[in-house]
Amino acid sequence: MAGLADGGIGKDSKEKRSSRACLACRQRKTRCDLDADGTPPCRRCARENQECILVKSRRGGRRVRRSSIAAAAAGAPPSHASDSADIRGERDQNVTVTPTEADETWRPRPTPPQRPMRPWNEGWEERRSPVQRRRSDGVDDIENHIASADLLNPSDALNLLAQVADRDAEGRRESALQTSQDGQRSEGGSFPVGLGSSSSFPPISEGHLTVADAARLLGHYHDKYHPYYPIAHKDIFMNDNVSQWVDDEPHLLTAVLTVASKDEPSWAGIHEACSKYMETLISKLIYRGSTTVGAVEALLILAEWAPQRLQEKPTIGRGEEDQGAWMQVGVAIRLGYLQRLEQTGLYQGKEPKTDQFSRKQLAWAACYMSDRHVSIRLGKGFWSRGPGPNTVLRAADFPTLKAQQMGSDDLSLLFQAHLELTQLFGNAHDILYSSASHREHLYLGGEYVRYIDDFTSTLRKWKLVWGSLSFTPHVKATLILSYDFLRLYINAFAFQATINRAIAQARQNSSSNTKPGPIFSDVAGNTDARFIYESIDAANSLLGTLNSFIDPVTGLRYMPLKYYLYVIYAAVFLFKAHLAGALGREASGSVHRTINVTIDRLQRSSVSPDSIGNRYARSLYLLWRKTPPKASDRPAADSAPATADGRADVEPAPHLRGVGELDPLNGFSWRDLDALGQFITSDLAVTDSMLASPSFNTDAAAIGHDPEAGEWADLLWSGNGNDVVF
Structure with missing residues (x-):
């Protein structure tokens, strides 16, 4: 040893x-x-x-x-x-x-104290930077996700690759930012606040507005526009650091600034710059798509307020805004499908939802609502699927709205009320207005009576629930306008059915020499009398809400486009009811006075001659001022020179050219604003003199003209073979 x-x-x-x-x-x-x-x-x-x-x-x-x-x-x-x-x-x-x-x-x-030896990886987690930790955890997460995710189509594979690329790009950005911040701290500097990437936002970098202007416009939008359609992400209003939103939410920020600057003449330059930049962003979305919910929200906001470039606004409204809104909603829906937002409508879990999930669910519900509304206004098919068959969305499903303080208004309850009304809109469209052939079948068979009764009963139940809730006056007025328009939309179907049956009967009796009388010579004796009276009452009530409860400057000016159009539709429907004889002489006088006030309200809501209120006020003024030509003014066929083959060569007078298109019942639908514009502008003499004077409300007496029933008779029953369109 x-x-x-x-x-x-x-x-x-x-x-x-x-x-x-x-x-x-x-x-x-x-x-x-x-x-x-x-x-x-x-x-x-x-x-x-x-x-x-x-x-x-x-x-x-x-x-x-x-x-x-x-x-x-x-x-x-x-x-x-x-x-x-x-x-x-x-x-x-x-x-x-x-x-x-x-x-x-x-x-x-004893020896001098030495640091005890530790395992090689002890404290490694603490010594790693946050970027390194996130990157390592991200690799594990993405590997687990790839192993468990579905791979059903090429899109799934591309989506997985995109997630890996996003992780890598995020890590590089954070690493570069950390290095920059460390360098600035080592030099005794601080990271600048309020500037950041605002130089990459053209409206700011080009000098059209400042960061302070942008912050002020965000507050203006939140107070004036947001309550009517509260889908913009709440955080954008809770942080004045505009540069953060330039980086994180460029689409949403630009859309909000575009809408917020559209109704103030002193902000015209800002509005033009933001509109131009928004067009650029939308072009990129169409070419490349987007993975951000903010892009969906931005398009839906633009569709609701439909701002137009100043040089593109026509003299009178012809429904151009609705067409643009329909396109914007369509792009928003496709972006939503790309991001699989529709899956949020199938969620039935009981665990608390994350803020991001709630935001996606709200955006998809808004896609559904906007799609239904704009498609119904244009008579188009729906693009988006609604909530799942087992999903009933309630105010509690929108916690981000519940958390927002907008005076006494509970935005989550308001959104639920509009959502339920939108579902009724969609059902009414699918059952009554789904196609022309289906409408004709219902007109002749009469099954629509049962459908209208059922919808009316459901609509009354909705009113009992939501009509008693307390909202600020202008916010609640939007619910009333929507309710009355849906009531008009449902009951006008029976009004149209009566017109079509009368036209069919007139064609059968065309061989006889009997001259047909007014279509609605006896409304009370008509089989659909209650529906006819209900539709007229709904239109009058809608205009009465505007005239009595909505201030044109502080309320109507900031409301979404659809409420303007509800007013226009109601006024046009009353014009056609008056034309068909459904209004008595006393009722016609009352309607004329109501239309005069409505025109005045639309004008007062405008900030320029080209504003939407002013342009549609012109349309209504010209429509109700327009009177038909007398039968004695029409050229007779037997007095015209004959052509070589024996047919009469009729050349009507200039102001009567295109009589077929001037047929008051055949010429336009009460829901077709483009046809309405053509009908109005067909009499060029009236249009030219009208457009020369912007202050046309001083000539209100001209609207009160009540033509004799005989003056309309020939036009009502002109045998041109065309179907009547409402």
Whole structure:
């Protein structure tokens, strides 16, 4: 054993372990490969070019536990509870023990305190930067996601690749930002607040508006526009750092600024710049799509308010805004499908929803609502699927709306009320107005009576629930306008059915010499009298709400486009009811006075001659001012020169040219604003004189003209073979 203690190697060395090892190998707990004579350095230290320090074996001696060392360091007597030491005591690096020639016991010799050796990965998580931790966790997450995700089509594969690329790009951006911030801190600087990437936002970088202007417009939008259609992400109104939204929500920010600046003449330059930039963003969305919910919200907001470039606004309204809104909603829906927002309508989990999920669910519900409304106004098919068959959305499903403070208005309840009314709109359209052939079948068969009764009953229940809730006056007025328009939309179907049956009967009797009378000579005796009266009452009530409860400057000016158009539709419907004889003389006078007030309200809501209110006020004025030509003014066919083949070559007078298109019942639908514009402008003399004077409301007496029933008779029953369109 002495030979072994001195480090000698005997002939039985292969059977016994060496008693000597260097400090580095002992710390690593690896075999110390010394030369044959046991002299340093070992091969590991030689290879790593480090100092090789031999330590002697501590086998067989007494060892002092750490507790004893700590007590000795504190001045307490060492503990002798155990004279034998565990082999693991070799790992203690706080003391160095050496034997002496005079005493064979091991005694501790204090050494300077050294940092204890720790495992190589101890504290690694704390030493990593946040970017490194997120990147590592992201790799694990994306690998798990790829392993479990569906791979059903090429789109799924591309989506997975895009997620990997996004993770990598995010890591590089955060790493670069961290480096930039570290550099600025090391130089004693601070990260600039309020500037950031605003230089990449053309309306700001080109000098059309400042960051302070943008913040002020955000507040203006929140107060004046947001309550009517609260789908813009709430956070954009809670942080004045506009530069953050330039980076995070460029589409939503630009749309909000475009709408907020459209109704103030002093902001015309800002509106033009934001509109131009919004057009650029929309073009990119069409070319490349988007993965952000903010892009969907932005398009829906533009569709609701439909701002137009100043130089593109026509003199009178012809429904151009509705056509643009239909296109914008369509793009929004496609972006929603790309982001799988429709899946939020199928969610039935009970666990709390994240804010991001709630935002997506709200955006998809808004897509559904906007699609139904604009498609019904244009008579087009629906693009988006509604909520799932087992999903009934309530105010509690929109916590982001519930959290917003807008005076006394609960925006989540308001959204639920509009959502339920929109579902009724969609059902009425699908059952009554789904196609022309289906309408004709219902007109002749009469099954629509049962449908109208059912819808009317459901609509009354809706009014009982939501009519009693307290909202601010203008916000509640939007609910009333929507309710009355849906009531008009449902009951006008029976009005149209009566017209079509009368036309069909007139064609059957065309061989007789009997001259047909007014279509509605006896409304009370008509089989659909209650529906006819209900539709007329709904139109009058809608205009009455506008005239009596909505301030044109503080309310109507900021309302979405659809409420303007509800007013226009009601006024046009009353014109056609008056034309068909459904209004008596007394009722016609009352309607004329109502129309005069409506025109005045639309004008007062406008800030310029080209504003939407002013342009549609002109349309109504021209429509109700227009009177038909008398029968005596029409050229007779037998007085016209005959052509070579014997047919009469009739050339009507200039102001009567195109009599077929001037047929008051055949010429336009009460829901077709483009045909309405053509009907109005067909009499160029009236149009030219009218458009020369913007202040046409001073000539209101002209609207009150009540033509004799005989003046309309020939036009009502002109045998041109065309179907009547409402």
